[in-house]
Amino acid sequence: MGLMRSWVESANAADCPFPLNNLPCGVFSLGAEEPVCGVAIGAHVLDVAGLEHGGILALDGGPLLDVPFWNEVMGAGPGVWAALRARLIELLAEGSPHRAAVEPFLVPLAEVTLHMPFLVSEYTDFYAGRHHAFNVGTMFRGPENALPPNWLHIPIGYNGRASSVVVSGTEVRRPWGQVKAPDQAAPSFQPSRRFDIELEMGAVVGLPSESGQPVTVAEADAMIFGYVLLNDWSARDIQAWEYQPLGPFQAKATATTISPWIVTRAALEPFRTSTPPREVPLLPHLQEPGPMLYDIALEVGLTPEGGTETVIARTNYAEMYYSAAQQLAHHTTSGCAMNTGDLLGSGTISGPTKDSRGSLLEMSWGGKEPIAIAGGTRSFIEDNDTLVLRGAARGDGFTIGFGDCAGKVIPALADPYAR
Amino acid sequence: MGLMRSWVESANAADCPFPLNNLPCGVFSLGAEEPVCGVAIGAHVLDVAGLEHGGILALDGGPLLDVPFWNEVMGAGPGVWAALRARLIELLAEGSPHRAAVEPFLVPLAEVTLHMPFLVSEYTDFYAGRHHAFNVGTMFRGPENALPPNWLHIPIGYNGRASSVVVSGTEVRRPWGQVKAPDQAAPSFQPSRRFDIELEMGAVVGLPSESGQPVTVAEADAMIFGYVLLNDWSARDIQAWEYQPLGPFQAKATATTISPWIVTRAALEPFRTSTPPREVPLLPHLQEPGPMLYDIALEVGLTPEGGTETVIARTNYAEMYYSAAQQLAHHTTSGCAMNTGDLLGSGTISGPTKDSRGSLLEMSWGGKEPIAIAGGTRSFIEDNDTLVLRGAARGDGFTIGFGDCAGKVIPALADPYAR
Incomplete structure (x- = not known):
């Protein structure tokens, strides 16, 4: 077309x-x-x-x-x-x-x-990119434990915080949080020093599902109204301290920025593509009945205050191991009801190369290898940096875009309890 | 009074x-x-x-x-x-x-x-009972790793699924899910065989908080409208397979039952009591400015189909290590906005003795020591069992109750994808 x-x-x-x-x-x-x-x-x-x-x-x-x-x-x-x-x-x-x-x-x-283009009912974030899971797993648990045993069998996800979802352009204040470096005897409460992005796509649920009734992958696909760009801002130092055993909580609750435009599933039809080959077969209820991912080129730009933008990552939504339809089907297996306005984050979309990584955590390898930007370097986000996600599905003589998904990180409160 | x-x-x-x-x-x-x-x-x-x-x-x-x-x-x-x-x-x-x-x-x-007495905006569940955390941690990770390093420093919590919250009396259908026993080579998809209760209290947020603005423990206490009884139904076999590294997801998404009555904070004022002594001091922003727990006697009854009830646990809300006010204050540390209708589960309330444990997982020690009930034994919930939580704060010549928090577990769907 x-x-x-x-x-x-x-x-x-x-x-x-x-x-x-x-x-x-x-x-x-x-x-x-x-x-x-x-x-x-x-x-x-x-x-x-x-x-x-x-x-x-x-x-x-x-x-x-x-x-x-x-x-x-x-x-x-x-x-x-x-x-x-x-x-x-x-x-x-x-x-x-x-x-x-x-x-x-x-x-x-x-x-x-x-x-905000829609009212977010509930927000779920997944961890369904193969390269991201391997990279982060290696940094958090070592390469031998990088990919958890369940990872190739279910799209790992956790419930996020809907009240933190904001539209592109909203300023994001650097959070405070409890952190403890391995060499500290006791934790401290301080502004996050490892504040990061996560380059994701978000699937927006249109049709609800019934409580007690799991849906198939094909039914899940038909429930999706459209897609947005999504930046799941993440405080890595807070996350490292809090996430065991029940997962990320405050590290992900400061803000999640979405693009101002929901691109409908209909508009993306020409760009459907299959998930990558399975390393181990999925159980039948999670198998794709057809191509459920999309070929969408993605990039991240970082602009320091008063500086010029550097594109720090280029990747593609097709890098995901699980599609949103598979994630949504998994989400209902227990009988969990899904509602109109539920938002599903894909998980960070990293490609196989260093310049295709979807988070600064991965790009700078936990801060050990700062990346070059125009006029400096970055390990994590610095105050007054603006981060922009962009996405484009490119057809024959036309482009499907989402609008910028942008946010400027403003300095932490000097004292969060001053009144 | x-x-x-x-x-x-x-x-x-x-x-x-x-x-x-x-x-x-x-x-x-x-x-x-x-x-x-x-x-x-x-x-x-x-x-x-x-x-x-x-x-x-x-x-x-x-x-x-x-x-x-x-x-x-x-x-x-x-x-x-x-x-x-x-x-x-x-x-x-x-x-x-x-x-x-x-x-x-x-x-x-x-x-x-x-x-349902209120519309649930978002639901957060905590893991803030000392005895429960030790018991479950011992079963899942061994006694040496039972209590995670962060546990005594922050109330560990994770976001749950608001769409799964139902009122007392709603039947709960046994969920399907992906499970893998340690001796299985590959996972399978089947009805949960280890379906369980979690005896909890729920705090209902009345006043909202602003995005980007953490609240103190005293402010958090003032935001709470009231409390309900809460049963966080949990599929232990699904949980064991899915929960690493990002926490429980489908294991907790089938249903969470609350009592039909919200008991207001004002009604509970005479029953305020302090959290237990700290094993290590909390950072200042999480310290209690006054007694923030409540002396509420709790019990769980189990009734098989056509049988008589056995009270399988008796405990008290005062067993919690963290209060709802501390949990709510922690919830806002990152700048996370809290809304009217947010529901915070206390975490499972177990006491120090075997007959005061708030889950069957603990009572039967992972199924190894089935408990006696009238006419039989139980390791986990069997089909058509009815579970009832009750709570009472007892004053001088009067009782504050919540109404029963009850649910009958009905058999799993024969084929969740039959249409």
Whole structure:
């Protein structure tokens, strides 16, 4: 499939992240107006809430867009998702007879503020990248224990904290936490010195599942509304001290930043790709019935305050060992109910080479091998660094983008208990 | 403080769990009517939603009770909580001039169905009982590694799954899951054979905290609206295979049952008690500014299908090493925002003796020493067993109860993927 041309001219450039093929879902505001649902097209946002209110867009069970989040559309299911996409293509395609009616609902992207695109019900983070698990396992437990015995059999995951999920652009304050270096006799409470990123994709659950009823991988895939870029900020020194025996807790609770746009599963269909070959066969209920990963090129940029950006990693979502559909199916095996708005982090996406690692922990090998950036080096994030994740699925003459997933790390509070 | 007498005569019995001193918050329905907020008093529920609607009860910022959950009251803060309690005492006290106006709003407890008392925002479970941590640690990692190095310094916790929290009386279906016994070459997918309870208390967060701003232990205590009984159902065989390195996931996601009544912090004030002496000093930000635990006697009953109940454990909430206020303060150290409706499980409450252990895993020492029950033995839960947690804070001539926290375990699905 090639570029689908739109009368919104800026959407037709091969490197535009928001062609008619994409139509990602976000929430925007203009000036002091209330946030509303929008869809990115070229250099514009289409005010779909306005279109629905104006009767140009009608959805079964609607209105679904009269709230500043996409959850109502997400929960309405695949029929509504397909109808919405078909109608937007009809309205925005080159030669559409609806251009005059629709054009007043376009707002320049440069003029809007973007907000959280959906209400996060619960957030689960996985650990499902082969290279990342091996790298981190080697650093935390040694190479002989790097990959836990269960790793090749189930997508290892843990529940994260939904209240910490923020949209791109939100500043992230360096956390305090309890840490203990191996050479310290007792722990201390201090600002994290090893604050890090995790380059991930997030799958957004649209259709809920029932309590007590596991779902198949194919059913899980059909429940996914779309994908976002996701940066699971991680305090490595807090994590090292707290994570045994019950997993990361405060190390991951400061913030998780997502891209402002949910790219729908429909937009990513042309980029489906299989997970890598299994090293050991999966049990039947976790096997892929078809390609469930996506070929999405990913990169991380780091910009010091007042400096220039260095791209510190380039990798691809196809590096994951488990797909989001497999993760979601595993998530329901115990009968756990999944809800509209649940967010599943893929796990850190590292490739096999040093320049394709998805965390500074891996890039600098625990701080022992600082990486070069424009004008300096980095082991971990320094105050006022801005980190940006970018993703692109590249088709024949078009690009599917997510918008930047960015966050600036601001200094820790001088005294967290000063009132 | 002694019994506060009410004109609701059944509330004045020394063993009644719902005297005027208590006034716990629940949600009930009568027949086919919609669920509404109620407060237990003696053998009755007081329809407080009706009282508010009728103008007999007025709350700042109200109406707050016109929804079938307590979250709006919980989020309104300590001023409203105190005003509500004071007004209810005024209305229900012996000799109250309001009796005639209030009496029509009493419904016999025996006639109502009880529902979830609040919407759970997020659920966090801790591992903060000294005896439980030592027992389980010994079984999973050997006595020399039983207590992790961090355990005496921070309340170890992990994020659980809010979608799995259900109210007392909800049947719990035995889960399937991936397991691997040490003598198996490869894992298998099967119904859990080691399904278990965890006897816990749950703290219900009323007041939210701000993102980026840790709270002190005293502030945390003031954020807590009340407490429930909590049974964190656990599949030990699934847990043993999955929990390294990132903690329990599907093993704890089948269900978590809570009591139908939230007992407010105010009702528990006379029962405050300090945590046990520290084995090593806590860092200042986690130290107790005053007694933050409660003297609440707890017990667990097990009833086989068609059989009689055996009380299999008796313990006390005061056995915890960390209080809910300490746990909540720790939860915010990284800047994690806490929300109205967040639920914090205390961790399993085991005492020092075998008959005071809060899980079958401990009682039967991993299944090696089955316990005796009326008409048989148990290592773990068998199909159609009903488990009931009960709690009581006993004052001078009165008792504060939570209502039963009960669940019957029904057989696993024959084939979880049959459609």
